[in-house]
Amino acid sequence: MFYREALNLAMDEIMEEDSSVVILGEDVGFYGGNYRVTEGLYAKYGEKRVIDTPIAENSIVGVAIGMALGGLRPIAEIMTANFAMLAMDQIVNNMAKLRYMSGGKIVLPMVVRMPQGVVKQLASQHSQSLESLFASIPGLRVFTASDCITAYHGLKTAIKLDDPVIFLEHTLLYFEKFDLPKDSYYNPFKARVLKEGKDITIFSYLKMVHDVLKVVDKIEKTLNVSAEVIDVGSLNPLDLETLTNSVKKTKRFVVVEENPKHGGFGAHIVSSVLEECFYNLDAPPLRIAGEDVPIPYNRKLELLAIPTPEKIYSKIVEWGKQNGL
């Protein structure tokens, strides 16, 4: 099924069983969602539960906070992470802090869902990966979804949790198809080992997971190694146990991320793993990240700004050769 359908299914199933779950956001209702994630829910649950809002992001999150205070479990959709910048006061100063500032008296069971990432020629105000902003705020959980399994189970868990969750999707994944087996299981607090290997660990999340998987065979053949591929999944909390266990085994690791390298989330992964595994390593870690530039409109320049399967392949091969593989 489509990734957007897995998200839709997660919300549909939970709304069916729990009338306190409501959705709010721009165009989520009658229109069906700009990426069709909420399609059909308005017809099924009505305008009281699938609530169209004005273009006022700060209030979308602020109102969701109030709804959570009033005993609802709101899912706020922000059309893109770029627009979440208008809601940063509510996300950072309120959603993340009310529980702590009230000594635990206030509990906010709410999710703010949003897609992010570099799309196709939308230019810099519509093409950003902002996960490191959200993941650096104590008091927020930050989940990412890379396929239907993580989208479906991850979102369901996010909605059921009593914590405020930032749920990050990737715009380019909405119309991608992935399997959602009936007996699938996913715990969003655990990183997923997508492919086992013994010589290199490659960490990534969201769309980059697929760009890695596209070239991993070729990397293995060229370097004559076996690579472990891990979808980091939750950025806060980070499942450091799974990450370090893998690195202790393979002794070499790479992080592939779409966000700009400077202050990017990969820096946190590298430093966290190094603190635990410095003496286990046979090579310095490699970061393959976005360039430190706003994303340009021109397609050729846009592709230069972010990791692509070709770049992931060539950078890992070059690094492997330099480090005795």
Place this chain on the structure above:
Amino acid sequence: MEQSLAEKFYYFMKLGRVFELRAKEEYMKGNIGGFLHLAIGEEAVHVGATIAFDKGDIFVHYRDHVYALAKGINPKYLMAELFGKKTGISKGKGGSMHFYEPSLNFYGGNAIVGAHIPHSVGMAYARKYKGENTGVLVAFGDGATNAGNFYESLNLASLWKLPILFLCENNYYAIGTRIDKASAITDLYLKAKPYMLSKQIDGMDVFEVYKAVREAKEYIQEESKPYFIEAITYRYEPHSMSDAGNYRSARELEIAKSKDPIEKLKNSGLLSESYIKYIDNLVEKEIEEVVEFAKNSPEPENIELYTDVLCEVCKNVLP
């Protein structure tokens, strides 16, 4: 009826004032840290509105002490919070600007100007959705009416027909900037007029505040529509304890103090001399005990640093 109300108002206004004067004293001694925003002079709005809005949900700004007291929260826990103690209303993690007691429908206490206004809209939505008709009151200062949150919230409350009372305390100053330097419209009730019924009242008269909020509460509950009240008031103290307050003249302050809400109530003829004396003594004694309680309360344990960040048990929700 009027007399018993007057007695109630007097108790809470006096309690608020003595609480805050003692808090100021303890702040000067270094027992209270951070920011301390006092509402001295504004008690009629805080007390009159809170008592009129009994049982409803109340959201207020960072100048939250007197609202919390009038809502019936034990002053011991509030003072202990100012002292940063374990027994504080927020376990010493929130301080002056963050009093919360959801069990009494009191939701803060917010230190970002206007940020709580959309929260109150969401609460009103939730209440209406669940068929609970208690109403929501949100109080904010004149400064908040120049921010986007304010207009976004008026729009939503009106659009969604929510039972919410917007209570604007116009004390003429946003920190140290006078209203006519910051707002193109200085009669603030006019800002809400296109969205909902709105009026301006004398916020130095506790009966007028009480009556207006009572009527507004009935209206929002019966009609399921929002309502806006601008209460004209004045704070005698600077914006906070770190503000020298030299943007106002002594003359201006003197005029404001001549309209003191507590004195006005005393002179209303509704309270006996003996009652006033009785309450004055009672409150002084009560606050003395409150300060002792705060002083003698323990510091939070170190482990508290890490609690209340996120929920600790997640197993029950995993697939």
